[in-house]
Amino acid sequence: MSVEAGSSRKRKRFGSIVIDTQPLKVPAFRRLWIGTAVTAIGSQLTTVAVPKQVFDLTGSSGWVGLTGAVALVPLLVFGLWGGAIADTVDRRKLLLFGNTGIAVVSALLWLQAWLNIGSVWVVLVLLALNQAFFAINMPTRSAIVARLVAPELLPAATALSGTMNMFGTIFGPMAAGALMPVLGLPTLYLIDTIALLLTLYTVWRLPSMPPLSGQVRRAGLRDVIDGFRYMGTQKVLLASFVVDIIAMVAGMPRALFPEMAERTFGDPPGGGLALGWLFAAIPIGSVVIGLFSGWLGRVRRQGVAVVIAICAWGVFIVGFGLSHTLWLATAFLILAGASDMVSAIYRQSILQAAATDEMRGRMQGAFTVVVAGGPRIADVTHGWVGAAAGTTAAAAGGGALVVVLIAVAVAMLPAFWRYRAAAVVE
Known part of the structure; x- marks a missing residue:
């Protein structure tokens, strides 16, 4: 075998492992992806700043947990309704509306912090508004992808978008931990606002995307109900939502991060690197998997893969809860993120395979509610349990509960365990 042939074979093997960048050759998708990249870090600064500000104002993980309850209601309402709207209007215009709303709220968060108003209720009200616009924005952005790239590029496009989001959740929290003592908490909100304003241009350059039927109309309660009816006919898709709810509600310990960073791992009261590492660790594991996700397409028994991955998540969260050193806690969170x-x-x-374009916005809305709403319920439960029983019991107990509940869910939903992908991606 020649040297050239050997090198070509190695490159082919490597290419089947690393992330596929072909969707970036599509100009419209590239603009959308660049906008995601710009805001990925900025939005995470706010994600860290809000619970940190609440903890600074109250000194309680219970109040930090309350941020999850405050965020959950608008997320549920506008996630489902926003997904329905995305199926009935021009998705580009709706994305512009959502991005503008988030930018305005971020500016108000900066203003209240800069003026040192000192009211936890002002922060919570602005958080609720932020989540309302977020809930409209996310299903719309996800539904757009399938209109910008060819069907065969959807898995790669999803991996690119998800990896960039996770990339931001690594460096955003780490930057927050490093910048907060130097620039102050209000500056984090300001940076996020500037990033959001820059993103508006990339969204403006996207093509118009009205419904394929050509009929633009208002979305009402009936559209949301139709989405639930459709979901009910897709049993495996419904089961995928159930197991993720279990993983996030029982096992996501992020409401405990501010208290653990300060009282377990020795951060100063004003914030420090431990807080940044705790928020960044799960995304680090996610990005590593995303960058080397080429092999995942060759796994056909995707239901089994999801169950095993979620059980592993629970076990690693148990390890995190029992850790008393920052490096060990971070390592367990990285493995959990992977x-x-x-x-x-x-x-x-599974979602991309099951949903038609007429229902894609509503399914993405449900996906947003599950993926983003589950951790917010977890913020409430972990925050309250942490305040009552301690952070170790809250985190480790939640991880163990994940494994138990997943075993029960698999016993009740055997079709999900048997689910196989229609074809292997070579």
């Missing part, structure tokens, strides 16, 4: 990304890739693949 497991969660495997689960997410397969669940999104």
Whole structure:
């Protein structure tokens, strides 16, 4: 065998492992992806700043947990309704509306912090508004992807978008932990606002995307109900939502991060690197899997893969809860993030395979509610349990509960365990 042939074979093997960048050759998708890249870090600054500001104002993980309850209601309402709207109007215009709303709220968060108003209720009200616009924005952005790239490029496009989001959730929290003591918490909100304003241009350059039927209309309650009826006919898709709810509600310990960073791992009261590492660790594991996701397409028993990945998530969260050193806690969270990304890739693949374009916005809305709403319920439960019983019991107990509940779910939903992909991606 020649040297050239050997090198070509190695490149082919490597190419089947690393992430596929072909969708970036499509100009419209590239603009959408660049906009995601710009805001990925900025949005995470706000994600860290809000719970940190609430903890600074109250000194309680219970109040930090309350942020999850405050965010959950608008997320549920506008996630489902926003997904229905995305199926009935020009998705580009709706995305512009959502991005503009998030930018305005981010500017208001900066203003209240800069003026040092000192009211936790002002922060919570602005958080609720932020989540309302977020819930409209996310299903719309996800539904757009399938209109910009060819069907065979959808898995790669999903991996690119997801990996960039996770990339931001690594460096955003780490930057927040490093910048907060130097620039102050208000500056984090300001940076996010500027990033969101820059993103509006990339969204403006997207093509118009009205419904394929050509009929633009208002979305009402009936459209949301139709989405639930459709979901009921897709049993495997419904089961994929159930197992993710279990993983996130029982096992996501992020409401405990501010308290653990300060009282377990020794951060100063004003914030520090431990807080940044805790928020960044799960995304680090997710990005590693995303960058080397080429092999995942060759797994056919995707239901089994999701179950194993979620159980691994639970076990690693137990390890995190029992850790008393920052490096060990971070390592367990990185492994948990890797497991969660495997689960997410397969669940999104199942969604893309099951949903038609007429229902894609509503299914993405439901997906947004599950993926983003589950952790917010977890914020409430972990925050309250952490305040009552301690962070170790809240985190480790939640991880163990994940494994138990997944075993029960698989016993009740055997069709999901038997689910196989229609074809192997070579």
